[in-house]
Every structure is written in C-alpha cells, then in structure tokens.
Amino acid sequence: MTTPAVSIVLPCYNSAPYLQETLDSLSAQTFTDFECLAIDDGCTDQTLAILQAHAFRDPRFQIITRENRGLIATLNEGIAAARGAWLARMDADDLAEPERLQIQLATLEQTGADVCGTWVQFFGERSGIWQTPLDDASIKLQLLFNVAFAHPSVVARTSLLREVPYDAGAVHAEDYALWCALATRGAHFVNVAQPLLRYRCHAGQITQTKRDALRQTAQRIRAAYALVLLPAALQARAVQFAEYAEPGRTLLPDDFAAYADMLLAIHQAHPVGAAVLAEAWIEAWQRTQPAAQTLPVVGRLRAALPFALERSGFYRKQWIKHRLGQGVLQALQRLTGKGSR
Known part of the structure; x- marks a missing residue:
C-alpha cells in the first residue's frame, strides 16, 4: 500500500x-x-x-x-x-x-x-x-x-x-x-x-456551559502565551494583559487606558502586526464603559494603529457613544423605553 x-x-x-x-x-x-x-x-x-x-x-x-x-x-x-x-x-x-x-x-x-x-x-x-x-x-x-x-x-x-x-x-x-x-x-x-x-x-454547536469553560481555559492559555510574546517590560503584567484582552470582559475607562499603553508597547516590539493590534483596540473600545475620557486615548491609538477603512462606520458609532457617556446613554434609553426591556 x-x-x-x-x-x-x-x-x-x-x-x-x-x-x-x-x-x-x-x-x-x-x-x-x-x-x-x-x-x-x-x-x-x-x-x-x-x-x-x-x-x-x-x-x-x-x-x-x-x-x-x-x-x-x-x-x-x-x-x-x-x-x-x-x-x-x-x-x-x-x-x-x-x-x-x-x-x-x-x-x-x-x-x-x-x-x-x-x-x-x-x-x-x-x-x-x-x-x-x-x-x-x-x-x-x-x-x-x-x-x-x-x-x-x-x-x-x-x-x-x-x-x-x-x-x-x-x-x-x-x-x-x-x-x-x-x-x-x-x-x-x-x-x-x-x-x-x-x-x-447551526443551533447547539456550543452550549453556555461549554462557552464558560472555554473562556476560563482560554484565559489560562492566553496568560501563559503572553509571558512568551509580550515585551520584557510587560511580562510581569501578563495576567493583567490577559484579563484586559478577554473578549467577554467589560473594561472601565481606566482599564482601557492601561490596555492601550500595553498595545502601543507591543507595537513598538512587533511593528509588523499593526493591523492585528488595531483590531484589538477597536474591539476593546467597544466593550469599554462609555466615557468621554476614552477619546484622547483613542486618538493616540488611531495615530499609531490606524484601523481598516471598513471599520470607519463602526468607529463613528463608538465615538458618539463615548462622547455622550454612560449617563446620557442611560437617560436616552429611559426616554425611548429601551432601558426597561
């Protein structure tokens, strides 16, 4: 044979x-x-x-x-x-x-x-x-x-x-x-x-129980891998980086600012990966609690790590959301009835 x-x-x-x-x-x-x-x-x-x-x-x-x-x-x-x-x-x-x-x-x-x-x-x-x-x-x-x-x-x-x-x-x-x-x-x-x-x-490919287990396991893997790939100055913060990078985690504005500094330091060490890092900060901004204080941080990120053209519409929506802030958004939701649904 x-x-x-x-x-x-x-x-x-x-x-x-x-x-x-x-x-x-x-x-x-x-x-x-x-x-x-x-x-x-x-x-x-x-x-x-x-x-x-x-x-x-x-x-x-x-x-x-x-x-x-x-x-x-x-x-x-x-x-x-x-x-x-x-x-x-x-x-x-x-x-x-x-x-x-x-x-x-x-x-x-x-x-x-x-x-x-x-x-x-x-x-x-x-x-x-x-x-x-x-x-x-x-x-x-x-x-x-x-x-x-x-x-x-x-x-x-x-x-x-x-x-x-x-x-x-x-x-x-x-x-x-x-x-x-x-x-x-x-x-x-x-x-x-x-x-x-x-x-x-199709329905039922992954249950919520499996999804929760996947997140926990992926977090452990991410933190261990970060120890290998992060610049030396960030390796002591590998666990914190992994927490910020977890796709299901909501970030506070201060968390987003700290994560942005990490992404910019990674870019200095790995300049060829700008597109990956641009997508990472866009994704993290989306899961950050809306606040105008994120906008200067985003300005620095956008200058160093410009996003793809097809992300322009998404960027504008996020900018408006953060410019208004959490309080205004909640007030608008109450007025429109969406907050009670």
Missing part, C-alpha cells in the same frame, strides 16, 4: 444529518493523494452506516470505530494513525471547497510553513467570511488575543503534531492551546486569503 501525501482526520460524533455532504466534498478534492481517517467516536445515530457506505464507494476512506472518548482523544488518535506527511483537519458538518488541499499544499511548499489555515465562509444560521491574519508574525501576534486559525481548515506537518499533540487539559479550547504551544516552539504559520472551507453554523 502506497503512503498518501495527506491524512485527513475527521472526528464524528452523532454527525448523521450533515455527514454525507462533508464526505462528498472530500471525495471531490482536486488533490487526490490522500487518506481520510473517519473516527466514529461512539456514535448512537446513523453515522457509522453512512461512513461504511461511503468507504465502500471510495477506498481512500478508512473507519475507526470504538466507544466515546471525546474530541481531544479522537484527534490525537487520528494523528497517531496518520500515514501522510501532512495532516488535514475537517469537521463532520463542514464542506471543503474542491481546491482546498491543492491550494494549501502549494502554499506550504511555497512558504516553507509548518501549519496552513484558510479563510472560512460561514453558512446556515450565520453568513459572512472569517478573515484570519495571513503571515507568520501577524498570526503569532493574534494569538495574544484569540485563535488565529479556523481549526477545521488547517493542514499541518504530521510529525510536528506528534511532537506537540492536543492538550487533554484544554477542553473546548484545544485548538487555541495547540497553536500557542506550536508558536512557542517556533513553528512557521500561514493562512490562505481564500475561503476554502464552508463552516456550517
């Missing part, structure tokens, strides 16, 4: 409603030298029957079936079983564009990167394109704030993933932990500026 160039790892847990479309999108890849390791993680629906029928038609698909062990154990099992030099991720409800593997492998060869993701097209209950940072430096900087890869879009060196497998202690944030661990080891990253994966959005 010849060794395939790519091993696709496809975890499946009660995936019957959308699985056949996913399998068909993989069989239709223009790059054909792959194996797909479809792992039945203790499914109780028709997932296994769908996998078996598809494997009968396309022998590149191999099925591993056993009791439920969870996503992280399933991913690491797939990495251990992979025969290809490259390992591609895929979820059982998403769709790969026909050129996905071909374009990603060409990008990996051209750049010498170890990990390659792509932009993602949302469909189903959400639309739009998730545009992740493209170059190695920007991706590593983005990891200070949040994930920089769409997990099911990634192709990576199998040998590297065997050296640094998914962390069993990072439940619900296993991909974020992996990217930070690989970045710390000096892996070279790249993203393709094309939506080569269609990401299906």
